[in-house]
Amino acid sequence: MTTDRTVQARTNMVEELTRDGWLQTPAWQDAFRAVPRHLFLPRFFRLAPDQQRHEAIDQEHLDWPALIYANTVLATQLDSDDARWQSAREDGPVEGTATSSSTQPSLMASMLEALDIHAGQRVLEVGTGTGYNAALLCHRLGDEQVTSVEYDPTVAEHARHALDEAGYHPTLVTGDGADGHPTGAPYDRLIATYSVSAIPPAWLNQVRPSGVLVASLYSDLGVGLMVRLVVDDSGAHGHLLPDSAYFMPTRTHARADTDALVKTASKQPTETARSSTLPEPISDTAPGWTALAGLLMPKVARLDILREDGAVQWLVHPDGSWAYYQATDRQVEQGGSRRLWNEVEAAHDRWQQLDHPARERFGLTVLPDGTQRVWLDHEANVVHS
Ligand SMILES: C[S@@+](CC[C@H](N)C(=O)[O-])C[C@H]1O[C@@H](n2cnc3c(N)ncnc32)[C@H](O)[C@@H]1O
Numbered sequence: 001m002t003t004d005r006t007v008q009a010r011t012n013m014v015e016e017l018t019r020d021g022w023l024q025t026p027a028w029q030d031a032f033r034a035v036p037r038h039l040f041l042p043r044f045f046r047l048a049p050d051q052q053r054h055e056a057i058d059q060e061h062l063d064w065p066a067l068i069y070a071n072t073v074l075a076t077q078l079d080s081d082d083a084r085w086q087s088a089r090e091d092g093p094v095e096g097t098a099t100s101s102s103t104q105p106s107l108m109a110s111m112l113e114a115l116d117i118h119a120g121q122r123v124l125e126v127g128t129g130t131g132y133n134a135a136l137l138c139h140r141l142g143d144e145q146v147t148s149v150e151y152d153p154t155v156a157e158h159a160r161h162a163l164d165e166a167g168y169h170p171t172l173v174t175g176d177g178a179d180g181h182p183t184g185a186p187y188d189r190l191i192a193t194y195s196v197s198a199i200p201p202a203w204l205n206q207v208r209p210s211g212v213l214v215a216s217l218y219s220d221l222g223v224g225l226m227v228r229l230v231v232d233d234s235g236a237h238g239h240l241l242p243d244s245a246y247f248m249p250t251r252t253h254a255r256a257d258t259d260a261l262v263k264t265a266s267k268q269p270t271e272t273a274r275s276s277t278l279p280e281p282i283s284d285t286a287p288g289w290t291a292l293a294g295l296l297m298p299k300v301a302r303l304d305i306l307r308e309d310g311a312v313q314w315l316v317h318p319d320g321s322w323a324y325y326q327a328t329d330r331q332v333e334q335g336g337s338r339r340l341w342n343e344v345e346a347a348h349d350r351w352q353q354l355d356h357p358a359r360e361r362f363g364l365t366v367l368p369d370g371t372q373r374v375w376l377d378h379e380a381n382v383v384h385s
Contacts, residue, residue: 006068043085053093082154103133135163181206215229219294220256268336288362291362
C-alpha cells in the first residue's frame with residue numbers, strides 16, 4: 001500500500017518536472033523515477049501555518065508521500081542540531097535556520113542536467129545532505145564513480161544509512177567540501193549543493209582539464225546565482241545558469257550579522273538623502289542587473305522589511321556603510337565610507353549600457369590563485385576584475 005502510494009507520487013513528480021522542462025534527458029527521468037526520495041527523508045520539517053516556525057513530519061503524517069514528492073525543498077536539520085526535530089515532534093513547531101535539507105527537485109534536476117555526465121565518469125559531490133542526490137548519481141554512473149563529502153558527521157551518518165537502505169554505496173567522506181577529496185581525484189565532474197562566496201582552489205585542482213563544475217555562489221545581497229565552469233590549465237571558465245538558487249552557505253562561512261549591522265546603521269546620522277534612480281528595489285526576480293550587483297558587491301548584505309506603510313530595504317557592509325530605501329517614495333538615505341545604493345545604481349547603469357543582458361550571458365573566470373573575473377558573453381569582454 002505504502003509502496004503504491006510512493007510509486008504513484010514519484011511518477012507524478014517526474015511527470016511534473018519533465019512537463020515543466022526541468023528534467024530534459026530520458027536518463028535523468030529514469031533516475032528520478034527509480035530512486036525513492038522517501039528513503040532519504042524519514043523525518044523532515046515543513047513550515048508551520050505561521051510561516052515562521054518549523055513542524056516535525058515523519059511517515060506517520062497522512063500526506064507524507066505527497067509532501068515528499070512535491071517539488072519543494074525539505075529541511076532536515078535546524079541550527080546544526082539534530083535534536084531540534086525531536087523537540088518539534090514533542091513540543092510543537094520550533095524556530096531555526098535550516099542547516100541541512102533535501103534540495104528542491106527541480107533545482108536538483110537543472111544542476112544535474114547542467115553537469116552533463118556520461119557513463120564512466122567520476123563525480124565529486126560536496127554537500128551530501130540526505131544522500132538523495134548522491135543516490136541519483138550512483139544510479140546513473142555506478143557506486144564506484146561517486147564520491148560525496150558532508151561536513152556534519154550526524155548528517156553524514158543519516159545519509160550513509162539511507163543510501164545503504166536504497167542499495168547505493170558511493171564513497172562517503174566527512175569533512176570540509178572546500179578540500180574536496182584528493183584521494184579520489186581527478187574527477188570529471190564536481191557538483192556543489194551548498195553555496196560558496198568563492199570557488200575553492202582545491203576544486204580547480206581536483207577536476208581534470210575539460211571537466212565541469214556546477215556550483216551555487218553565495219551572495220550576501222541575497223541574489224542566488226549558479227555557475228557552470230569548465231576547467232583548464234589556466235583556471236575555470238563559464239556562464240551563470242539562468243535559474244536562481246538559494247543554497248545554504250558553507251558551514252565554514254561566517255555569515256554577516258545583518259540584523260546587528262542594521263541596528264547599528266539605524267543609529268547613524270544620514271549623510272545623504274535623495275530619490276533612487278532604480279526602477280525597482282533589489283530582488284532576485286528583477287532581471288540580470290541584480291545578478292551583476294551580487295557579483296560586484298561581495299559582503300554587502302540586504303534586509304527587506306515589510307511595514308504597514310510599505311516595504312523598506314537596508315543594505316549594510318561590515319565596514320559600517322549603509323543604505324536605507326523606502327519603496328513608497330523611493331527615497332534613499334546613506335551613510336558610512338561607501339555609498340552602497342550608488343554602487344547598486346552603478347551596477348544597474350552598467351547593465352543598461354550593456355543592453356540589458358539576461359543573467360546567463362554573464363560569465364566568470366576563476367584563476368588558481370582565487371581571483372575572479374566577471375565578463376559578458378566571452379572572456380575578452382571583461383565587466384569587472
Ligand atoms: C542543501 S544540503 C545538500 C542536499 C543534498 N545534496 C541532498 O541531496 O540531500 C547542503 C549540505 O551541505 C552541507 N555542507 C555545508 N557546508 C559544507 C562544507 N563546507 N563541506 C561539506 N558539506 C557542507 C550541509 O551540512 C548540508 O547537509
